[in-house]
Amino acid sequence: MASTKAKGVCRNSFAPDIQPDVNFSASGGRGSGTLGCATVAPPLVSGWLPSECDSFRALYIHVPFCKRRCLYCDFATEAVDPLSPAIGRYVEDMVLSIRRASREGLLGHVETVYLGGGTPTFVGQKALAEILYTLSLSLFLTDQVECTIEANPDSLTLPLVRDLWALGANRISVGVQSFDDAELALLGRVHDADAACRAVELAHDRFSNVSVDLMCGIPGQTLATFERSLRTAIDLGVSHVSVYPLTIEEGTPFDRMVDAGELSDVDADFQADCMELASEVLSDAGMERYEVASYAKPGFACRHNKAYWTGVSYLGLGPSAVSMAQSAHERVRVQDGEVVERLDAAQMLAEDLMLGMRMTCGIGPDLLESARIVFPEFEAAVQVLVDKALARWEGVRFVSTKQGWLCGNELYGTLLDLAP
């Protein structure tokens, strides 16, 4: 079959990546790509901070190991043996990184913590306990701090669930992707649908805040199988669902399979239909869509993810994790000790406008006021978006329409172009 691979199409704009060079996942400042080694880079957490910068309010910890690489994955992770000494070295380095960040006074205002990967639960109870224990000594994991652990159904056990809870975690995000065995096999996931259901049930043994990720646009998936996955998640009583479309990332096995004609490319129209279906089914089940790809029962929106979309400074620890620090004058993103992006005040504002439009609540009066002052062409840009039905006014707030989310590239691009 001839390759029909087409990237960056208008409709495929739900994916959480928001910058061309750095992959900011919805669940953290994790980077993408392969790892040179699986140890934590020297924790250069202070040399690049702008002067008079905001305090970090979110902390992302990257765990770069998995049992096996899924065929679509380009996250910074590697498949290792569960007994690999690399895991021990990683934990040792991470403990040092957390302590050093604490000593440098970087954790004093952290309100959300997210352990993502990779597969945090793959490294096992002892390793996770060591990291969480260090965290609890360094920043006080009280109920007020949202602390999420990403889990793979294959490696979540009841003792681990109880340990995580006892050590201060209060949210589990289960990487389910689908409750359909054929779809899971095609993705190269290590678990089946039964294991996914069991993992959610195990998580509920202690946690009331349980999220699942679901993917749409999987080759062979139909609206009926996608709806079954949505309804299974609802029936399992989860409090949060993230729905995201499959993307074919460069260098992945899926990329090669599409090029070789062995796998059909993503169908952007089908993905858009799935996103629409998710909106209907999850809303009917009492979940609010608070971001283009995120749904939550009242009170269960992910505070960590909201931090990314509201321009809050975050610290990323672990290989390839991205940190963002900012002052009134600049915003800096750093990965493995290297500055990968520097924005001036106008570019920061344009980015905040763009991020705001990912959220259902859109852009509020304060940000709008700043935009009018800084960008003489802002009103004209707003009018273009309204005329194209990509955005609309909701009282004093400027929000995206469903069409705007479907054509996110155009919507977000118009706002980012205010400060190229």
Ligand code: SF4
């Ligand atoms: S479990 Fe997640 S991080 Fe690991 S290979 Fe699969 S998609 Fe990538």
